[in-house]
Amino acid sequence: MPARRVVPIHLTKAATLSLNKACAIAGVAESRLGAVPDATVLTLQAEALAGALADAGLEKADIDGLFVSGAWGRLPGLQIAEYLGIQPSYSDTTMVGGSSFEFHLGHAAAAIQASLCSVAAIVYGSTQRSRKDRYIFQIRSDLGYQYEAPYGLPTPVGAYALAASRHFAEYGTTSEQLADLAVSTREWARRNPKAYRREPMTRDEVLDSGWIATPLHRYDCCLFTDGGGAAIIVSPEIAKTLDKPPVWLLGQGESVSHAQISEMPDLTVTPAAVSGKRAFDMAGVTHDQLDVVEIYDSFTITVLLTLESLGFCKPGEGGAFLANGRTGPGGEFPLNTNGGGLSYCHPGQYGIFLIIEAVRQLRGECDERQVADAVLALVSGTGGVLSSNSTCILGLE
Amino acid sequence: MADDELPDPDSEPFWQGCAEGELRYQRCNACDAAIFYPRAMCPVCGATDPAWAVSAGQGAVHACSVVHRAPPALADKAPYAVLLVDLDEGFRMMGGLAEGDPEKIAIGDRVSVTFREGPDGRPAPYFVSA
Numbered sequence: 290m291p292a293r294r295v296v297p298i299h300l301t302k303a304a305t306l307s308l309n310k311a312c313a314i315a316g317v318a319e320s321r322l323g324a325v326p327d328a329t330v331l332t333l334q335a336e337a338l339a340g341a342l343a344d345a346g347l348e349k350a351d352i353d354g355l356f357v358s359g360a361w362g363r364l365p366g367l368q369i370a371e372y373l374g375i376q377p378s379y380s381d382t383t384m385v386g387g388s389s390f391e392f393h394l395g396h397a398a399a400a401i402q403a404s405l406c407s408v409a410a411i412v413y414g415s416t417q418r419s420r421k422d423r424y425i426f427q428i429r430s431d432l433g434y435q436y437e438a439p440y441g442l443p444t445p446v447g448a449y450a451l452a453a454s455r456h457f458a459e460y461g462t463t464s465e466q467l468a469d470l471a472v473s474t475r476e477w478a479r480r481n482p483k484a485y486r487r488e489p490m491t492r493d494e495v496l497d498s499g500w501i502a503t504p505l506h507r508y509d510c511c512l513f514t515d516g517g518g519a520a521i522i523v524s525p526e527i528a529k530t531l532d533k534p535p536v537w538l539l540g541q542g543e544s545v546s547h548a549q550i551s552e553m554p555d556l557t558v559t560p561a562a563v564s565g566k567r568a569f570d571m572a573g574v575t576h577d578q579l580d581v582v583e584i585y586d587s588f589t590i591t592v593l594l595t596l597e598s599l600g601f602c603k604p605g606e607g608g609a610f611l612a613n614g615r616t617g618p619g620g621e622f623p624l625n626t627n628g629g630g631l632s633y634c635h636p637g638q639y640g641i642f643l644i645i646e647a648v649r650q651l652r653g654e655c656d657e658r659q660v661a662d663a664v665l666a667l668v669s670g671t672g673g674v675l676s677s678n679s680t681c682i683l684g685l686e
Numbered sequence: 687m688a689d690d691e692l693p694d695p696d697s698e699p700f701w702q703g704c705a706e707g708e709l710r711y712q713r714c715n716a717c718d719a720a721i722f723y724p725r726a727m728c729p730v731c732g733a734t735d736p737a738w739a740v741s742a743g744q745g746a747v748h749a750c751s752v753v754h755r756a757p758p759a760l761a762d763k764a765p766y767a768v769l770l771v772d773l774d775e776g777f778r779m780m781g782g783l784a785e786g787d788p789e790k791i792a793i794g795d796r797v798s799v800t801f802r803e804g805p806d807g808r809p810a811p812y813f814v815s816a
Contacts (some may be wrong), residue, residue, distance in 0.1 A: 329816045342752055357732075371708075404687045405701075409739065421761060428757050428759075430692065430806070431692075431694075432690070432694070433736075435692055435693075435694075435697060436697075436700075436722075436723045436779065436780065437780045438805075438806075439784070439804030439805060439806070439808075440780055440781060440782040440804075441756055441757055441759075441760040441763070441766065441768065441780065441805070442751070442768045442780070443753060443755060443756065443757055444755065446754060447751055447768060450751035450753075451749040451750070451751050451770055452749070453749065453751075454749045454750055454751055454793065455749040455793065458749075458792075458793040458794070492773040499754070500752070500754040500755070500765075501754060501755045502751045502752065502768075503751050503754070504751075505770070541776065550770070550780075551770055551778060551779055551780040555747055556748075556770075558801075594732040650696075
């Protein structure tokens with residue numbers, strides 16, 4: 290191949306400071322969560338948006354940027370704008386799975402920096418539990434999926450199971466180590482009144498919960514709930530006028546590597562390896578400076594692979610990193626402090642809730658589960674089948 | 687797209703190969719990359735119009751999972767194994783285990799391709815221990 294004429298910008302120095310403090314998160318909120326039979330996917334987004342606006346001290350009329358993701362309806366970006374009565378001058382409907390909202394946060398920062406909008410709303414909702422409008426074990430057979438469809442791999446869980454099988458074989462990772470993450474995450478959920486599963490859970494209960502697809506058990510898998518969430522993203526000028534302390538975006542990176550698990554370049558390295566490096570470089574912080582970490586936990590293995598790819602530990606060390614309650618309350622590495630997708634809620638695309646929890650931790654609003662003196666947080670969303678990742682580093686002034 | 691719209695223009699030679707007992711893949715005319723699944727542009731170098739080739743059907747298991755909670759259409763077949771196989775020509779694909787104990791197949795095992803009817807009745811590549 291000839292030498293490339295164009296050097297990718299993410300490999301150049303020019304990118305590293307570009308979104309640092311370009312925007313702040315001014316308000317966050319969930320809708321009702323869990324099983325919400327008396328709501329549509331639009332109801333829940335309106336609930337979440339109203340809560341986030343109140344949290345920010347802003348009004349709907351202030352919104353000029355709208356960031357939407359979902360697989361509901363025909364054209365979600367139009368439907369929700371119409372329902373809410375917003376005519377945004379800037380729209381983004383990036384749909385890369387559950388991580389879409391971390392992508393949105395970076396895109397909102399860029400749009401605000403370019404003066405294309407100044408108050409952006411990120412909204413999400415799902416009624417997958419009550420309305421059965423998303424079937425988790427659905428198998429597609431069109432386009433690239435036709436080469437996987439005959440084999441009956443339940444998606445997405447089976448794809449994550451294949452990645453886990455590879456990590457187990459390469460590094461000796463065990464089900465016990467993954468179970469310990471599920472238990473630590475449950476311990477956080479027990480301290481969150483909004484969490485769906487709050488009863489105590491032991492390692493043995495995870496290991497005895499039954500196979501879904503080896504080596505993943507039922508309790509290695511996230512919940513299947515309804516719910517919505519929203520975040521209000523504002524320009525630095527607006528952030529400084531608001532009552533609550535702004536939570537600044539210090540760094541963000543994103544990467545997409547594949548759509549189907551058979552196409553994943555390396556089953557043990559996620560796109561977080563690319564996006565994380567960019568986020569850290571942009572923020573100018575190091576791993577040991579972080580106070581709290583929120584990592585997408587669609588499955589226990591998702592967290593392990595993401596931690597390794599982000600560089601919190603070396604390849605193969607993720608199992609030991611998670612074991613024995615290290616990530617639970619009182620542990621040395623506070624992780625998924627709301628109880629995560631495993632125990633708090635998981636309405637299909639969970640990424641918005643990572644942002645919500647990080648903001649609340651940095652503002653000191655988390656009561657029983659509060660991480661003391663948290664000023665720096667990392668949020669890392671994974672979507673598809675380990676396909677997409679956006680990592681954001683957030684901090685107080 | 688429904689099943690009855692398969693094969694599509696990209697996949698027709700592949701599925702025709704399966705019907706004839708051949709595992710077909712593509713090779714890039716420009717950079718020689720092995721390409722699977724079939725497509726109109728080399729995902730490595732961007733050259734168009736890759737050439738078709740026939741695999742010897744020998745490879746090694748790269749990853750495997752035994753599915754216990756199967757999609758409804760396959761519920762009576764569970765537990766069954768799903769594999770990712772690295773073919774010796776340099777490409778990876780998903781496959782099922784055509785015969786044998788799904789709990790016994792392991793990463794690193796050598797396998798060879800065979801063709802069986804998939805759930806939609808079309809012959810598809812499966813694997814057996816070599």
